[in-house]
Amino acid sequence: MAAKQNSGFRVICNSVLRKNLVNLKKYIAELKKRHVFKAGLAYLIGAWVLTEVSALVLDTFAVPPYVMKTILIVLVIGFPIWLIFSWVYDLTPEGIKKTHKSDPDTLKSPVINHRLNRTIIGLLSIAVVLLVVNQLRISTNNSENKAGNRTPDEIATAEKPIELIAVLPFFNSKSDPETDYLGFAMADQIIGGLVYLQNMVVRPSASIRQYEHQRIDPKTVGEELQVDYILIGNYLKEDNVIRLNVELIHVHSNEIIWRKPLQVDFQSAFELQDIVAKEVIAGMNVQFTQKELSRIRKNIPHDPLAYEYFLRSISYTYTNEGDQLAIKMLEKSIELDSTYAPAYYHLGDRLHRNAIYGSPNSEEALRSENALLKALSLNSEHMGALGNLAMRYTETDRIMEAVELTKQILEINPNSAEAHFSLGYIYRYTGMNDEAIHEMEKAIALDSKNRVFRTIIITYLFAGEYEKAIEAGRLFEESAFIFEIQGLALFKLGKNTEAVEYFNRVIKLDPDTGEATVSSSTKAFIEGNPEEALSYAIQFEQFQIADAEAWYFKSFLYGMQGDKEGCIRCLRKAVDSGFFNYPLMSTDSYLDPAREDPEFQKVLQKAKEKHLAFKERFF
Known part of the structure; x- marks a missing residue:
């Protein structure tokens, strides 16, 4: 009985299926008779042709973008309407007439079929012509971009090797x-x-x-x-x-x-x-x-004695003592001649160095920024002032302004090693570590002997490339800064004995600097003196360094000691001040003692949001 029921059910299903297939074939045949497929194809080709022509014309007359968007929306909406129209109506020599399915004589005639074929062929021909024109236009634009819309002598300049x-x-x-x-x-x-x-x-x-x-x-x-x-x-x-x-x-x-x-x-x-x-x-x-x-x-001094003071300031070495002497000379020079941009640039540079490496304080950092701004007000294309100010902006949570200044330098000289390094510096602060390394290595390839570029070793350190950080440090003149970062890289590698040797060099070279304080704290931690290590961390926090990255190092020292409150406080200051290297913060094991704290997670989330916002805007 069940077998008979199943057999009957299959018969019914097969019958329904055959009926549906017959209906589908009739429907498709009806679509063909009414030339709906060809009408749809003609519409799509015509719409593409109209879009290409519109793009050419609108671009020529600099028409606002919303006009092109409106055309595209109308064409998309019009497609289903056109299909319905081609099903319901027929274009005959007597005009537009409604097509009746029941009347075969009213179905679209071969004449209409030929018209549609000719229309499709004509539109395809136009499409081919437009494709050729568009390809030539792209090729021309590429050539113009390579020339950069420059004058003939500028184009010739680009062909000469560096x-x-x-x-x-x-x-x-x-x-x-x-x-x-x-x-x-x-x-x-x-x-x-x-x-x-x-x-x-x-x-x-x-x-x-x-x-x-x-x-x-x-x-x-x-x-x-x-x-x-x-x-x-x-x-x-x-x-x-x-x-x-x-x-x-x-x-x-x-x-x-x-x-x-x-x-x-x-x-x-x-x-x-x-x-x-x-x-x-x-x-x-x-x-x-x-x-x-x-x-x-562009830079012409107006007072001989002021220029002599300026030249004397340049001769002083880049040491804490040299910076102090140079600042005094530059201040004398500016008193006599307040219109010489290089004097303000060098004053800003020396003050910035003193604020970071000498006796850190926020007042000197602000004076440095004001001096650089004054230099640019006198000469807006002074590359030294542009680069130094970009670095200052990077350190104080003005990343977008820093990017714009760096782009300005690259417009003046695309082969500026300083500009490429400045970009790398910005990328390090924003957590784009691979991109930072790429730009900094490009800068060093252009100028392998630039002392400023030594901070690439911090970039390697943050990217987890500790061996490279140690090796790159050997490319530059020995200094407390170099030894400090090399020591931290060795510490990260677990080579504590060697790390302590480097930290001892830092302490011997510059005992009263931030580098020495960081080295002393890490050394005390390695040697099992947590109270001493923490006291140095507290001392380092008191340094008034106007640099967001320095606050990350402070957070690192507190985290290393297991001081959650200090770690979170300094990390928050780093992120709020413009250092939001999220990939580093999310993987640094020395921040782990505070990682599960809800406040730490809030700071980390803020760093992530700032990092992703920068990445979305520039990459």
């Missing part, structure tokens, strides 16, 4: 403490002018200071600095005249490209920057634009 040059401190032919400062100061000023040339990378002043007051072998020094050309010379100041003998030497061939004697009144010493820059450009056959050359000439 040359590397070092301007060494000039040797005083008649050594005198009253005039020895000129050797380094004049070289620094020439370097400051050459940085505006896109097809030349000039080693920074910090890289060439080690050759001050020395007679050198150009080929040896050129190989040490990894450059193609060396500019060397000697000078003599007698009465109110500076006599300068300059040589441009090609390192690889050891050939003297040119040798020239120059003479200027001491009151016009600033003219040497422009004179020597022109000779270097000609001797190296570097192509340049008039705009680049005009940037070199």
Whole structure:
């Protein structure tokens, strides 16, 4: 009985299925008879053609984007309406008539079929033409983008390979403490002018200071600095005249490209920057634009004594004592001449260094920022001031402003190593660690001897590449900062004995600095003195460092000691002040003692939100 019921059910199902298939075939046949498929295809091709034509026309006349959006919306809405229309109506020689299914004579005729075919073929032909035109337009735009809408001499400039040059401190032919400062100061000023040339990378002043007051072998020094050309010379100041003998030497061939004697009144010493820059450009056959050359000439001092104070300030070394002496000289210079942008830039730079590495306090950090802003008000394209201010903004939760300043530098000189490093610095603060390493390594590839670039070792440390942090530190001159980060990298690797050795070097070199305090705290922790370690952490928190990243190090020290409250307090300050390296914060095991605390999670969530917002905007 059940078998009969199942058999009957299958018969009914098969019958219904066959009936549905028959109906579907009839429906499809009806669609074909009414040419709905062809009408739909014609509509889609026509809509695409209309879209392409609209894009070309609207782009030409700079019509607002919402017009194009409106056209697209209308075309999308019109498609189903067109399909219904083609089903219900027929376009005949007598006009539009309603099609009746029951009347075969009223079905669309072969004439209509031919019309649709011709329409489709015509639209396809237009589509092919538009595709060709659009491809040519894209190709043209790509060519224009490569040229960057530049003038012919700028385009020619881009085709010239980048040359590397070092301007060494000039040797005083008649050594005198009253005039020895000129050797380094004049070289620094020439370097400051050459940085505006896109097809030349000039080693920074910090890289060439080690050759001050020395007679050198150009080929040896050129190989040490990894450059193609060396500019060397000697000078003599007698009465109110500076006599300068300059040589441009090609390192690889050891050939003297040119040798020239120059003479200027001491009151016009600033003219040497422009004179020597022109000779270097000609001797190296570097192509340049008039705009680049005009940037070199922008900074002209108006008081000879003020300029002398300025040159003396430049000659002081980058040490805590040197920074203090330089600040005093620059303040004297500005008192006499308040219109010279480089004086404000160097004052801002020295104050910033003193606020970070010397006796940290927020007042000097603010003075530094104001000096840099003043420099830019006098010369909006001063690359040193732009870069230094970008760094300052990065450290104080003004990331977007920092990015804009860095972009401005790259517009002035796309091959600026400082600008690429500045981008890397910004990326480190925002948690884009891989991108930070990429930009910083690009900067070092352009200028491997720039002392400022040594902070790449922090980037390696934060990215968990501890061996690289240690190795990269060896590329730069030994300092308390280098030893501190190398020690922390060794500590992270579990090499505590070696880490303590590095921390001892820091404490011996600069016992009263932030680096020494961090080193002392970590060393005490390793040696099993938690109370001493915590006291140093508390001491480090008292340092008034206007740098968000420093607060992360403070949080790290408290977390290492298991002080949840201190760890969370300092981490919150770091995030609120602009350091939101979320990947680092979410994986640093030394923050684990506070990690489960709800307040810690709130801070971490805020860092994550800021990190993702930055990533979404710029990547």
